[in-house]
Amino acid sequence: MSYTDIVYEEREQIAYIAINRPEVMNAFRGQTVEEMIQAMTKAGWDKNIAAIVLTGTGDRAFCTGGDQSAHSGQYDGRGTAGLPIEELHSAIRDVPKPVIARVQGYAIGGGNVLATLCDMTIASEKAVFGQVGPKVGSVDPGWGTAYLAHVVGEKKAREIWYMCRRYNAQEALAMGLCNVVVPHDQLDAEVTKWGRELVEKSPTAIAIAKRSFNASTEHIRGIGSLGMQALSLYYNTDESKEGVRAFLEKRKPDFRKWVK
Numbered sequence: 059m060s061y062t063d064i065v066y067e068e069r070e071q072i073a074y075i076a077i078n079r080p081e082v083m084n085a086f087r088g089q090t091v092e093e094m095i096q097a098m099t100k101a102g103w104d105k106n107i108a109a110i111v112l113t114g115t116g117d118r119a120f121c122t123g124g125d126q127s128a129h130s131g132q133y134d135g136r137g138t139a140g141l142p143i144e145e146l147h148s149a150i151r152d153v154p155k156p157v158i159a160r161v162q163g164y165a166i167g168g169g170n171v172l173a174t175l176c177d178m179t180i181a182s183e184k185a186v187f188g189q190v191g192p193k194v195g196s197v198d199p200g201w202g203t204a205y206l207a208h209v210v211g212e213k214k215a216r217e218i219w220y221m222c223r224r225y226n227a228q229e230a231l232a233m234g235l236c237n238v239v240v241p242h243d244q245l246d247a248e249v250t251k252w253g254r255e256l257v258e259k260s261p262t263a264i265a266i267a268k269r270s271f272n273a274s275t276e277h278i279r280g281i282g283s284l285g286m287q288a289l290s291l292y293y294n295t296d297e298s299k300e301g302v303r304a305f306l307e308k309r310k311p312d313f314r315k316w317v318k
């Protein structure tokens with residue numbers, strides 16, 4: 059498959075999947091998600107690959123979530139809410155090898171969900187983490203909320219979603235949202251170092267460990283699936299559309315006037 063929205067590379071038994079849409083800060087549309095699923099699955103089941111690195115091209119953004127310019131009631135692809143995002147989330151969870159988020163800039167909205175779902179996160183000191191859902195008429199039911207609470211704790215997860223604040227790399231490290239923070243110019247060396255260490259480990263032991271870690275939160279997949287049906291209905295409300303419109307018009311949303 060040739061890719062338009064991502065860059066896929068393999069080096070030293072490590073696969074690199076980079077969202078390549080810097081003009082929208084690496085936000086994803088339907089096509090992007092399709093390509094990420096394909097690349098994640100290919101790398102995930104290739105016996106020569108020991109680890110997968112998920113990132114974005116350029117310095118500004120890892121990923122800023124759904125592309126708001128491809129969103130009018132639904133996104134522009136397939137799936138319950140116009141993006142096969144559940145399949146991508148499942149692919150990250152299900153591939154039997156570690157997925158490392160390389161976060162060099164903004165990890166916002168659905169981009170933050172992707173980083174949260176990765177097995178480990180290596181951040182540059184320029185990384186910025188946060189949620190924007192309730193500011194733009196969206197929410198990630200399942201992994202982005204319930205699983206996030208497993209990662210950072212209930213209080214912090216609720217703060218992240220309700221308050222929609224931004225967190226720098228050190229704050230993310232303190233709450234367990236990333237594993238390590240390194241100077242920006244050392245990010246790639248650090249990612250390579252972690253990747254090379256994984257190449258030396260027993261693939262089967264790692265696969266069993268990953269499945270074992272996954273087991274205790276597997277019920278969240280069902281919450282996400284159910285929630286996605288609700289989200290699809292929510293996306294078609296004036297309240298949600300106000301969030302998308304306000305973002306694109308670069309103004310504050312006025313949700314209250316649309317609440318029924």
Ligand SMILES: CC(C)(COP(=O)(O)OP(=O)(O)OC[C@H]1O[C@@H](n2cnc3c(N)ncnc32)[C@H](O)[C@@H]1OP(=O)(O)O)[C@@H](O)C(=O)NCCC(=O)NCCSC(=O)CCC(=O)c1ccccc1C(=O)O
Nearest residue numbers: 082083085122123124125126127164167168171194196198
């Ligand atoms: C990242 C920001 C905080 C950066 O802010 P700032 O530095 O002030 O720059 P801006 O001027 O805002 O942005 C520069 C430029 O980039 C464009 N842009 C940024 N993000 C997006 C985007 N997501 N979509 C489209 N375009 C984007 C922006 O418009 C500017 O363009 P110009 O042409 O230069 O004007 C800030 O930009 C920000 O907060 N961005 C995030 C916006 C956002 O709303 N993200 C989507 C959140 S909702 C979501 O991700 C749901 C999608 C999804 O994954 C999902 C779907 C269904 C169920 C579950 C999920 C799930 O979340 O898992």
